Amino acid sequence: MPVAGIDLANPPFPNNVPTHPLLVIDYTLIKSGDKPEIERLWKAATELGFWYLKNHGTEHEVNEMFEMGAETLKLPLDEKMKFEQGDEGKSFGYKMAGALVSDEHGTPDTVEFLNISKDDALAFPAVAHRTYPSTVNARMFSTVKPFVQKSLEVNETILAVLEDKLRLPEGALRACHPNTQFSYSEARCIRNPPKLRDDEAEVSPSPNDDPNSTKKAKIALGPHSDFGSLTILHNRLGGLQVLPPGLPASDESSWSYVLPMPGHAICNIGDSLAILSGGILRSNIHRVVSPPGEQAYHARWSLVFFTRPGNGVRLGAFSEKSDLIKAAMERMQPELKSVFESNVTAGEWVNKRNRLGRVNNRKGPETYRAGAGVDIVQVQSQQQAQTRA
Numbered sequence: 001m002p003v004a005g006i007d008l009a010n011p012p013f014p015n016n017v018p019t020h021p022l023l024v025i026d027y028t029l030i031k032s033g034d035k036p037e038i039e040r041l042w043k044a045a046t047e048l049g050f051w052y053l054k055n056h057g058t059e060h061e062v063n064e065m066f067e068m069g070a071e072t073l074k075l076p077l078d079e080k081m082k083f084e085q086g087d088e089g090k091s092f093g094y095k096m097a098g099a100l101v102s103d104e105h106g107t108p109d110t111v112e113f114l115n116i117s118k119d120d121a122l123a124f125p126a127v128a129h130r131t132y133p134s135t136v137n138a139r140m141f142s143t144v145k146p147f148v149q150k151s152l153e154v155n156e157t158i159l160a161v162l163e164d165k166l167r168l169p170e171g172a173l174r175a176c177h178p179n180t181q182f183s184y185s186e187a188r189c190i191r192n193p194p195k196l197r198d199d200e201a202e203v204s205p206s207p208n209d210d211p212n213s214t215k216k217a218k219i220a221l222g223p224h225s226d227f228g229s230l231t232i233l234h235n236r237l238g239g240l241q242v243l244p245p246g247l248p249a250s251d252e253s254s255w256s257y258v259l260p261m262p263g264h265a266i267c268n269i270g271d272s273l274a275i276l277s278g279g280i281l282r283s284n285i286h287r288v289v290s291p292p293g294e295q296a297y298h299a300r301w302s303l304v305f306f307t308r309p310g311n312g313v314r315l316g317a318f319s320e321k322s323d324l325i326k327a328a329m330e331r332m333q334p335e336l337k338s339v340f341e342s343n344v345t346a347g348e349w350v351n352k353r354n355r356l357g358r359v360n361n362r363k364g365p366e367t368y369r370a371g372a373g374v375d376i377v378q379v380q381s382q383q384q385a386q387t388r389a
């Protein structure tokens, strides 16, 4: 559907480029407590950590957010730079393309972000953390706040299911995400520029390519796990890729596109839930590359809502609250446990990850690894391998 004069979903995803299947979860069934659907959600959240969510009821707000994002990211760069998030680990505001490191060599990313804090959206016209461009303010009540509220509702519902399945006391996970406590929860609009017709250096798989080709894709946003609890992503063109568990990130053939499907959000578990659950919930590595085939010549827009725990919540496995989590922690190799028992606050955790991801803070390959969260995913992969063995 055209939004702000742009047809976000055209041209179509080529039908001969392989994609990774995700389970499709029906939100209305989850909300009504449907047992088989809850089992499928549990399977998705513990195995790949990614799933499609249909019937989420936010389609109208999503389209309006795309419009607001397009209006804002089309502002002149010097106007957007007045709101740049800076190098101190803050997340909210504008992130210019090239401010983040996308690999161990320090290659810059190519995407722009507009990040709007859930606290600012709910407090508006008061300011919780920072101010935003006029195009955001103009739609804060009509568009941003309703999108944030609906996304928070979806999150609450999913957290309620997960806490029950983790055999946690009722409300244990939801209590880590009170809407009233400041957090790094945010809405994000993303724009990746189109590939230029004569720019052969920008490689992305085209419909004529061998699907098993291992040539390097053009990275827009480097491999990472998400920092928070739950991510709800609305994208229209291809470009998102997942690294299925157990496959090496360094091998290009390991990465699979996720097919964007109209009306379907893509949800994934972030590190905070992985930690609180003792690694039972999977925070999976993913990245964004230029879209396949003809899509690569179009700007790629996506919209995300990240729910993150309240800033003061300590990130440690809930072993004392759940026999299931306790058993998972007992099985974990002692040297892997430190990440799950660090008890760093969620605020410090997200701030550190944001800071380490910035090009200006790069010291070497290790800065990228810590910023991208690749270490925690490795811990989880080893744990899964042990569980299966």
Ligand SMILES: O=C(O)CCC(=O)C(=O)O
Residues within 6 Å of the ligand: 188, 190, 221, 226, 233, 235, 239, 240, 286, 287, 288, 302, 303, 304
């Ligand atoms: O744009 C996308 O499809 C994914 C973006 C993403 O992974 C992120 O912002 O963390």
Ligand SMILES: [Fe+2]
Residues within 6 Å of the ligand: 224, 225, 226, 286
């Ligand atoms: Fe992500």
